[in-house]
Amino acid sequence: MNDKMWERTDDVMGHRPKFRVWCQFCDSDMAVRFSYIFPKPDLVNGFLEPGNLLAFKCQKCGYHVRFNIIDDNEYIQKIHALRGSVGYYYPISELRENELIEKQLAALGYWGGREK
Numbered sequence: 001m002n003d004k005m006w007e008r009t010d011d012v013m014g015h016r017p018k019f020r021v022w023c024q025f026c027d028s029d030m031a032v033r034f035s036y037i038f039p040k041p042d043l044v045n046g047f048l049e050p051g052n053l054l055a056f057k058c059q060k061c062g063y064h065v066r067f068n069i070i071d072d073n074e075y076i077q078k079i080h081a082l083r084g085s086v087g088y089y090y091p092i093s094e095l096r097e098n099e100l101i102e103k104q105l106a107a108l109g110y111w112g113g114r115e116k
């Protein structure tokens with residue numbers, strides 16, 4: 001792990017940046033959209049070492065960036081276990097965004113395809 005850029009959170013997120021993640025296009029702050037932990041080599045996604053893929057999204061224009069944070073297998077296994085052995089983690093802000101999109105689609109007359 002690059003200690004100048006990242007620090008461990010010891011929670012389900014795994015890592016947080018030590019720098020401001022800003023949008024290259026509109027200079028807004030970017031928020032974590034999802035994290036994907038890969039405790040084993042994941043050739044589908046091209047990861048050979050254990051790590052945490054952190055994806056950020058601009059709250060204003062929607063631009064995405066992804067950071068692939070390689071870390072010790074022991075720590076990555078611990079975060080994976082905290083997530084209930086599920087690779088993906090979506091912060092609450094992502095759920096709010098989905099609810100907003102759902103309301104916008106409903107306003108346009110879209111009825112779903114979503115099971116509740």
Ligand SMILES: [Zn+2]
Nearest residue numbers: 023026058061
């Ligand atoms: Zn932006």
